[in-house]
Amino acid sequence: MNVTPDIASQWLEGNVRNRRIDQKHVECLAQEMLAGRWNITHQGIAFDTNGTLVDGQHRLWAILQAGCAIRMAVSFGVPAGNIDAIDGMKARRVVDRMSLTGTFGTEGVTSYHASTLREMYQCLNPGRKLPYHEEMELMTMHINAIRFATAHVATKARGIAVAHVRAVIARAWYSVDHDQLAQFCRVLSTGMLETTCDATIIKLRDQLMATGSTRNRTIQKELYGKVERVLTHWLNGETRSVLRPVTSEQFMLPEEVID
Template identity: 25%
Template sequence: MTTTKTAALPKALAGITHEIIMITPAMAEQLLGYNDSNRGLRDGVTAAYARDLTAGRWDFNGETIKIADDGTLIDGQHRLEAIVRSGVAAPCLVVTGLPRTAQKTIDTGARRTFGDELGWRGEKHANTLAAVLRRIVLWEADYRLKAGRFRPSEAEMDAALEAHPDARNSAEFGDSKGSAAVLSASQMAFAHWLLTQRDAMSAAWFMDRLCDGIGLGPGHPVLALRDRIRRERDAHRGTIGAEIALALVITAWNAVRSGNSVSKIQLPKGGLSAESFPTPR
């Protein structure tokens, strides 16, 4: 049997300590008072953390609150601010005694995405599934257009996957059929999921015809939709915004459900707004 020696720690680390502490809102507010050199606070991140704390979805993951040897907070401001906003205490790993120069190397690596996380778990179509789950959270929070500061957290997207396991089928559909409908995989996948919630059999037929156009005669809403999508892509160098794509799909779906014959798929007069955004029937 071979043995290895553990290298001695450098003397520079002698004053650094770590401890798991239950950070209360009052403690978090006090620590934030020593926050004078961090990047600007991103409200969407803080709000997402606060929602997770309030909903009891906050998981201890070993990420640290970092405090320099002069008492300055150099990392962890978003978590601390979320504790203050939510009024909920949370366990945090607190590292103290770091040199102030350590701040320059914090958060400089490649950010792990939720799609990466799903892939590590063995989920198929991970990136498209992550995009669908994000849109589900936004849709259920009544965000139809730009979400502003509302940023779905990983815990919220995990909860969406638990509540809507059929999102996996939609992600698979988007990855396999998206290009055929001249939409991106994520756009196709979310439209598939959303319409399936209304009527699974009708949605399967509608989405298949959006892909292949088979058997559609003049005046059929799906034929008009395919034409409008192509024109939108031609006008915008091959891309089409997610909100516009979804609004057009829903408008065509509603026309099919109503038995209407149309030659064009039109967006609401005056453009899309939270009030005018169509809802699947």
């Protein structure tokens, strides 16, 4: 049925025992709805035998935020004993959905690819969560750069093969000679100098390994900026004794370049 914002508002009044709202997820769904990318599936809105909302609260909040009517499946009279089964199965990950499209061939898309893509756009300038269809479009555009970064920064050394490092390599793929970029990755991964200019890469490597894999966004942003700084100096044949992060993006993506 067509669920309007008014209907969504009425139904949310019966939302008395659902999980906490994820506002970022609501915003993503609303963006998909406004962009006309909402597709009807067997999943939708569900009420139990008492008329209480038991599934679909994020969809309803998204309809309210988008301010438009959306057609979706609505189920009534779900037995109370069946509630535990809702969302109890394994949900498809973003990378599963991408791979199932067949767009990326037999290699598909991995979690390393997805995390690299997100850091390419958000590590230096954190912003909104990207909705699935936007991530799909960007992955299609940048899959070759992302695969290069993932393949060349694949060491098991602590703190090196992380998304905020791979993201810099993926961005640089568009403007840096690939043999040079592979050499930079090799020195960073192995810790073995190949030229006299590699000392700064080793200094960067030591800092990355000392930090390890962190979820602290402030630290991730700082390390991302340092990788960009070191790569830029190294490409210019320069060395630095002190590593400072960049404050603006050094490696622009094709869609970011202004003619």
